[in-house]
């Protein structure tokens with residue numbers, strides 16, 4: 326006995342057997358009952374939802390020898406021939422292969438001749454949107470004045486590609502994707518009838534993978550039965566559908582939620598041995614986090630078919646929404662930075678570690694888990710830059726910035742695009758008031774004079790769980806932070822993240838006293854500076870100075886902020902590094918001998934001071 330594919334064997338023979346699409350079938354049945362037979366029907370919907378199946382049943386309804394109606398007999402010659410696909414008056418055309426106007430003319434030339442066997446001559450044109458413009462025009466003429474004995478059934482996945490002139494002459498029926506549950510039920514009934522062993526998990530997987538298409542579901546089922554040697558087991562269906570990877574993603578998600586580093590690294594090793602693409606894996610994790618977040622916000626939200634509902638729900642309950650947001654952000658950054666990591670596995674591991682050990686910044690307080698403060702994670706470059714500001718060379722920056730703060734706007738604009746020559750502070754220091762000279766920036770003795778504040782700050786920090794390993798802080802005074810170096814130290818100690826960090830790095834602090842200061846915020850970033858953020862900054866600074874800080878915010882149009890100073894400084898270092906490469910005798914001889922070239926902008930300074 327030859328094996329007949331399930332989709333063909335189980336093709337519905339009447340409206341009752343059609344899975345889903347009740348809205349379409351009810352409308353058709355009602356029209357047929359009342360004898361209202363239109364001359365052109367259009368069935369739209371994605372692949373495998375029953376467009377041509379319904380059209381063929383409709384053909385039987387029109388031509389059944391027992392009389393036209395909603396329930397064809399299935400026994401007469403016409404019904405049987407339609408089922409067998411050899412009814413002479415049902416002309417099926419695949420427009421995808423016959424798009425030309427000649428094809429259409431040939432077809433339509435015969436329209437005028439009466440039907441030979443049935444009551445009606447029916448043209449079933451599948452993928453009708455594929456017809457050429459000329460073919461549509463030829464078709465339109467017939468549709469405008471169709472002979473009584475001719476009916477057109479069109480099916481398409483892309484109704485928008487059909488000319489309006491054609492659409493307006495058709496009764497249109499939109500078929501929908503089928504819900505998983507309906508497909509699942511159908512498959513179960515069918516396997517029972519076929520006497521094939523199956524477990525529910527396997528059917529569920531197939532129903533989901535079919536994405537609403539019965540035909541796809543049946544094709545997958547055929548494949549799975551062949552794969553499982555006549556049986557249907559979930560493990561094999563999962564292997565067939567490539568769902569093992571999905572399980573792996575969910576398992577990693579669970580490890581992140583439970584902060585189970587040991588288990589997570591076992592999974593990573595396993596993935597490594599299986600030669601998993603870590604970038605793709607990270608992408609899947611990002612997709613998972615997105616789905617979990619959606620599910621948290623909208624408990625009824627549909628789950629992407631690539632994920633198991635159960636996994637997503639479990640994670641939605643296990644991870645706090647704010648943790649989830651942070652994990653998502655970390656994962657996105659991790660994916661972006663993957664290209665810079667020594668290898669994908671290392672990058673993946675670091676990203677996972679960050680997800681497990683960082684918790685989101687609560688209002689006004691950094692809350693590091695596992696000892697690593699969150700502010701360190703996203704901004705290693707910034708920390709490095711901050712460290713650089715402590716090298717002797719950067720002593721120039723305060724000198725330069727102090728006067729800049731006092732200077733008229735245009736001077737700063739030039740200073741932002743400064744050439745190295747301007748690094749020499751001479752002309753600017755002339756404008757610097759005495760109170761702003763670097764001498765004032767020797768903070769050490771003052772800091773030591775503040776033991777009480779020191780203790781207070783620490784207590785406060787412990788209480789807020791704030792930046793507790795930013796050890797060198799304590800005993801801050803706003804008065805010490807009037808230069809870029811001091812301000813950057815204060816920013817780092819406060820552990821600002823996100824917008825707060827952005828605001829601070831684009832501001833200049835001008836202290837008025839130990840606890841009072843003006844913060845001049847770069848105009849371009851002023852929008853970020855909302856009252857709650859201002860208050861957060863003020864509170865964080867209060868903790869650091871161990872007293873209630875008084876902050877006045879104002880807009881600074883163009884003062885060189887720490888961020889700008891750092892950028893300029895970095896450009897200068899690169900320029901110097903590039904220059905030293907050019908001057909290097911060995912490089913010079915390489916160029917001479919091998920016609921080598923240095924690639925502009927590829928030079929990276931390796932020492933803090935280029």
Ligand SMILES: [Zn+2]
Nearest residue numbers: 389398401404
């Ligand atoms: Zn019949």
